[in-house]
Amino acid sequence: MIDEKLEDVLDEVLRRNPGELEFHQAVREVLESLGPVVAKHPELLEHKIVQRLCEPERQLVFRVPWQADDGEIHINRGFRIEFNSALGPYKGGLRFHPSVNTGIVKFLGFEQVFKNALTGMPIGGGKGGSDFDPKGRSDSEIMRFCQSFMTELYRHIGEYTDVPAGDIGVGGREIGYLFGQYKRITNRYESGIITGKGVEWGGALVRNEATGYGTVFFLREMLAARGHSLDGRTATVSGSGNVALFAIEKLQSFGAHVIACSDSSGYVVDDDGIDLDELKQVKLVERGRVGDYADRRPKAHLVERGNVWELPTELALPCATQNELSGRDAATLIDQGCVAVAEGANMPCTPDAVRAFAEAGVAFGPGKAANAGGVATSALEMQQNASRDSWSFSHTEQRLDEIMTNIHRLCAETAEGFGAPGDLVRGANIAGFQRVALAMDALGVI
Numbered sequence: 001m002i003d004e005k006l007e008d009v010l011d012e013v014l015r016r017n018p019g020e021l022e023f024h025q026a027v028r029e030v031l032e033s034l035g036p037v038v039a040k041h042p043e044l045l046e047h048k049i050v051q052r053l054c055e056p057e058r059q060l061v062f063r064v065p066w067q068a069d070d071g072e073i074h075i076n077r078g079f080r081i082e083f084n085s086a087l088g089p090y091k092g093g094l095r096f097h098p099s100v101n102t103g104i105v106k107f108l109g110f111e112q113v114f115k116n117a118l119t120g121m122p123i124g125g126g127k128g129g130s131d132f133d134p135k136g137r138s139d140s141e142i143m144r145f146c147q148s149f150m151t152e153l154y155r156h157i158g159e160y161t162d163v164p165a166g167d168i169g170v171g172g173r174e175i176g177y178l179f180g181q182y183k184r185i186t187n188r189y190e191s192g193i194i195t196g197k198g199v200e201w202g203g204a205l206v207r208n209e210a211t212g213y214g215t216v217f218f219l220r221e222m223l224a225a226r227g228h229s230l231d232g233r234t235a236t237v238s239g240s241g242n243v244a245l246f247a248i249e250k251l252q253s254f255g256a257h258v259i260a261c262s263d264s265s266g267y268v269v270d271d272d273g274i275d276l277d278e279l280k281q282v283k284l285v286e287r288g289r290v291g292d293y294a295d296r297r298p299k300a301h302l303v304e305r306g307n308v309w310e311l312p313t314e315l316a317l318p319c320a321t322q323n324e325l326s327g328r329d330a331a332t333l334i335d336q337g338c339v340a341v342a343e344g345a346n347m348p349c350t351p352d353a354v355r356a357f358a359e360a361g362v363a364f365g366p367g368k369a370a371n372a373g374g375v376a377t378s379a380l381e382m383q384q385n386a387s388r389d390s391w392s393f394s395h396t397e398q399r400l401d402e403i404m405t406n407i408h409r410l411c412a413e414t415a416e417g418f419g420a421p422g423d424l425v426r427g428a429n430i431a432g433f434q435r436v437a438l439a440m441d442a443l444g445v446i
């Protein structure tokens with residue numbers, strides 16, 4: 001249900017952004033939570049704070065030409081949506097995937113604004129990427145693509161303006177090529193222009209692990225609020241990229257039994273529990289498929305093109321991509337005893353799924369809160385860059401844990417304060433919104 005005045009805002013968003021379905025979905029989800037806030041503070045609509053929040057400050061779309069190893073010239077499209085800078089420089093990742101378009105980048109940028117606000121750190125929200133498909137491309141092709149991408153992007157980013165990082169298809173290798181090209185073009189070693197850097201050249205310890213670890217810290221808090229723990233629970237994680245791998249690592253360290261993970265080729269079940277060293281070897285070193293992992297493990301098998309949510313599990317961590325877990329999947333998970341879901345990915349559960357979990361009393365951690373550990377640790381990287389310092393792993397992980405625990409507390413208290421105890425979706429949307437709205441109002445009509 002959506003408040004009547006907010007319905008008008010949503011109608012305007014739909015009219016101005018035709019066909020951008022993921023963006024519509026993300027905006028609708030936030031507006032559905034804001035009824036009680038605008039009822040209490042009608043000035044937020046009079047000052048057009050909500051309306052301005054739904055319109056990116058700047059949208060950049062550019063051509064990215066590059067040459068493949070066989071000599072063929074390819075042309076991709078690059079994007080950077082600088083969504084909101086009321087709290088600090090635009091901050092958010094870059095995604096390289098063939099599905100990337102304006103609507104996808106806009107939904108991710110919109111989510112990022114609220115997520116970054118929840119961290120309590122001085123970062124605005126943005127997102128970018130390209131419809132480039134890195135799958136099957138050589139290192140040299142990836143490098144040439146990244147160099148071409150940065151040859152346009154460099155003029156728009158900076159420590160005080162816009163600070164990109166990784167997302168799907170953009171990891172340490174790509175960040176290195178992007179940073180190298182920035183340095184070459186500008187002749188400046190400005191560590192603070194991008195995060196997710198290698199630790200030898202300005203990166204922060206724990207940034208690589210942060211999103212996955214943070215999601216599990218958040219899940220631990222969700223369970224603790226209900227008097228439960230992770231120890232001995234079965235868990236299923238979708239994806240097997242950056243977020244998934246380190247979510248598995250932290251789940252296992254807390255005593256959970258991770259039985260399955262996936263990639264776009266299908267899912268793998270391992271009755272002995274996922275062997276993380278083997279999975280990292282396949283995914284991070286060989287850049288292989290989950291089937292390669294199954295081939296090496298005695299009690300593992302691949303379900304080609306299978307849906308990982310058909311498996312019985314107590315904990316579900318969608319860590320792959322948007323709308324990967326449907327209402328039907330949620331019903332299956334609930335029937336088979338799932339007690340908690342934490343979104344490591346951005347908007348992985350469809351609105352039907354989120355509704356089904358709420359109705360069944362399943363603890364649910366929305367992505368903009370549960371996966372905020374990645375961007376929060378990026379802000380810690382910026383902090384270290386600005387002070388020419390580097391912190392130990394244990395100190396940085398401790399900071400991450402505190403940040404995630406605080407975000408959980410903020411969401412839970414906000415939900416409670418607005419008459420929806422336990423509803424972390426509402427808590428996250430309202431708490432994130434309040435922080436950005438306050439800053440926007442203070443900064444005037446800009």
Ligand SMILES: NC(=O)C1=CN([C@@H]2O[C@H](COP(=O)(O)OP(=O)(O)OC[C@H]3O[C@@H](n4cnc5c(N)ncnc54)[C@H](O)[C@@H]3O)[C@@H](O)[C@H]2O)C=CC1
Pocket residue numbers: 093166167168169170171211238239240241242243244262263264265319320321322324344345346371372374375
């Ligand atoms: N990397 C980060 O720090 C953060 C990432 N996220 C979100 O987490 C999710 C995963 O991102 P990363 O792990 O960084 O990317 P990644 O590129 O390292 O891994 C993505 C994984 O998802 C799988 N995948 C992608 N599309 C799929 C599909 N249609 N069906 C099944 N599997 C699919 C890939 O095979 C891969 O295993 C994304 O939604 C991203 O926006 C959220 C917060 C921070």
Ligand SMILES: O=C(O)CCC(=O)C(=O)O
Pocket residue numbers: 091092093094112115163164165166167195346371372374375376378
């Ligand atoms: O670390 C960052 O700046 C980006 C993280 C990100 O893209 C996300 O939170 O979805």
